[in-house]
Amino acid sequence: MHDMELEVKGAQRGDREAFIRLFRRLEPELYRLAKSIVRRDEDIADAFQETTLKAYKSLATLQKPKYFKTWVIRILINECNQLLRNRVKTVAMAEVPEASRSAGYYEDSHKLDLHEALESLDESLRIVIHLFYFQDLPIKQISGVLDISEGAVRARLHRARGILADRVKHTREGKLSYETH
Structure with missing residues (x-):
């Protein structure tokens, strides 16, 4: 640097x-x-x-x-x-990616699940996740960028991780559910 x-x-x-x-x-x-x-x-x-x-x-x-x-x-x-x-908040259907039904569908669908879950997060949580995981900023810098306490950054990361885990889990359970007798 x-x-x-x-x-x-x-x-x-x-x-x-x-x-x-x-x-x-x-x-x-x-x-x-x-x-x-x-x-x-x-x-x-x-x-x-x-x-x-x-x-x-x-x-x-x-x-x-x-x-x-x-x-x-x-x-x-x-x-x-x-x-x-x-701007008026609208999401065109063209902006929503479709999962490909190719041989790699299982892996692709998991990536899509996580992507969709990330995109569905509240903006304040999505930004913290992006800065931490994609920009590799430490918590202290994220705190400065967003003008919130380090504790608030940690809390948002924790909340976002929990929401992401739940959403991906529920999505996968829905796709993979089957009955065994």
């Missing part, structure tokens, strides 16, 4: 190329995070564009370059939440 800190300091001094390199490095992670919150590609693009613009304009206000990634994640989450507040 020392390399990233040098890039941040360069960007703060006006090096546009350093800023571009920073965002290119973070882009895959930021994209996945935005997708987990807003889901639609056009909203992801809007959130990413606004995040880039806000980060660029206020980069000078970032006091500790080592927290650049956390700072950008917080901006992105705020932008995604703003987009969600501004």
Whole structure:
């Protein structure tokens, strides 16, 4: 991360190329995070564009370059939440993936079960799961990004894991239920 800190300091001094390199490095992670919150590609693009613009304009206000990634994640989450507040919540059937009935159906259906369970979580739980498992952020950083206590982060992780386990278990039981005599 020392390399990233040098890039941040360069960007703060006006090096546009350093800023571009920073965002290119973070882009895959930021994209996945935005997708987990807003889901639609056009909203992801809007959130990413606004995040880039806000980060660029206020980069000078970032006091500790080592927290650049956390700072950008917080901006992105705020932008995604703003987009969600501004749109009518509808889920088109085209956005729901269909399980393939191929030879790998059993494995595919389990992956789909978990994916569907994750997507059905309340947003506050989904974001914590995403930051912890997909962004590999420690609890302390998640606490800072979401502006909640570390205990609240742990509680949300615990609650989300329980809900995910229950939903996947019930879904599998429904698919695999059979009577034995």
